[in-house]
Amino acid sequence: MAEWLYEAGIGEARAALVDDGEIVEARIEREGEGPRPGAILAARLVDVGRGGKGALVALDWPGTPHATVAEISSTTAIGAALLVEVTRMALRERGRDKPARARLAEPGAVAAAGPDLRARIAATGIAVVDVRPTDTDRLEQAGWSELIDCVREGHWPFTGGALWVDATPAMVLIDIDGEGDALTVAKAGARAAAALIRRCDIGGSIAIDFPSLPDRAGRHAVDAAVDAALSTPFERTAVNGFGLMQIIRRRERPSLIEQVRLDPVATDAALLLRQAERAVGTGVLTLTARDAVIARIMAHPDWVETLQARTGRAVKLVVDPTVKGAGHAQ
Template sequence: MAEWLYEAGIGEARAALVEHGTILEARLAPDRPGPALGAVLAARLVEITVKGREGRVAFAGGEALLSPLPPGITQGAALTVELVREAIPEPGRAKLPRCAPAEGPERAGPTLLERITATGVPVRICHAHEPDHLEAAGWSEVLEEALTGDIVFSGPVGGALRMSPTPAMTLFDVDGYPPLDPLALAAARAVAAAIVRLDIGGSIGVDFPTLQGKAARAAVDAALDAGIPQPFERTAMNGFGFVQIIRRRPRASLPELLRADPAAAQARALLRRIERTPPPVPAHNRVSVAVQKVLQANPHWIAELARRTGVTPIFEVA
């Protein structure tokens, strides 16, 4: 039976949908400023960027792109908006959130715990003093996949995927040995599972081996359709083995979240390991310069770790 495992970690909340000891979906919600998806906010239109179609609004704590524009609205007008896409981190900049006109009282967007509870799947709240259920299901391996892009798949024909997030799309390159037809079919199932597991949305490109027969290409298309939940759109595999998939992208994927600030991701993972260390918890910890800077910039993380463990940690550069 499937269940969600949830941890209220230091600096982040984390969850994994697990079935038969395998992580089907991994979700991470780092503590960061700005509203979450679904938040309803009081805003003001500060700029009309595309006449009659799109504008930029400001609200307490940030800005967002607004589309569609309410009829007759003018620059400077107050309005209520709902966040329909969170900010997306990209190298050198971040895509602004997107919002739409809304009505009703202001409210915060649902938390990660509220989101997984709403799925109707049982939720198990995990605590640091218990066995590490997330790790037993492969949590570190999934994070490693997201950070490196290296995804190995097995079956009758094994191979590997190389995942590369770019500002334009997330690309998957398939690598393996002949025969190519079963390799491409196994890769299609692995790509579909990775898309769901890592919460990848937007434009996705998959470079399969070039297949000669229409039946083999159709089998790959069918495997993608079976493995990726609707709604999504895709092209049929072309003669060069390329398939494009389009999914909704309401928030950053797991690879984007981790790669946006690797040092912060490492710092949060370190705090998780320390919190789970059986007593006596060592006070002195060796870290990289980058991780130390992150921890110094977030003293409330260190204070929370001290509260949870009863030890005031000291972080020294290795």
């Protein structure tokens, strides 16, 4: 029976929907990512927008992040107080970041932070198990580390082939590679790509590059394979003669791929803290990693305090430029 495994980690909450021992959905929520979809916040108008661009508001949130709002009248005065509802989180991209999107809140709405990860998975109606550091590491048993490694490398093997995945500012690209009959590889790749999209919560524009199929019947079979495997709602093009299909899905927050690959320091810091929470032993708990990872942890003294409280051990942070990845805790 499927169930959610949820960890309230230090600096990062994580959840995995596990079905028959396999992670079919994986989600993380990091401290400091900005207001969540559904948050209702006070805001101040910064720019009314021109040339079809949405207005820009400053949100009443730590750091005063900006959000775009489409329906504000051009006659609204700069500095006007507003109440808005966040509809999409801010997104990190290579070379640029996109501000959050919001809309004017409904009359009578009350300021609220929006549902967090724990609330969202509970709302699915599927049982949620809260996993603690002292419990058996069920996330690891289900393949959490292997999942993160696949995200980092962009390489997702499946029977008969593999997916190569990259996130660009325009879209997420999924390339299907394999040996043997092209239609067989394409149909298996379609199922693997659909599973990946669900697992990593990929939204927005997605391009899938299938093996070239010369006949229309084969391309229609691949279209049908995607429709059968990918949960709605989504829109797509048909596979064209070059093997390309574009899929559009609703996008409210960054995908797991964007979170892990576009912020490797935050990823490694969270992994190191997770490892430290489960470290066995007594005495000083030493966390060793490269400078950027240690600097991120040091910038959050409350994380260190929480780690000390959870483990009952004094914590020491050590920089070692030769250490790769997340480092180690012992």
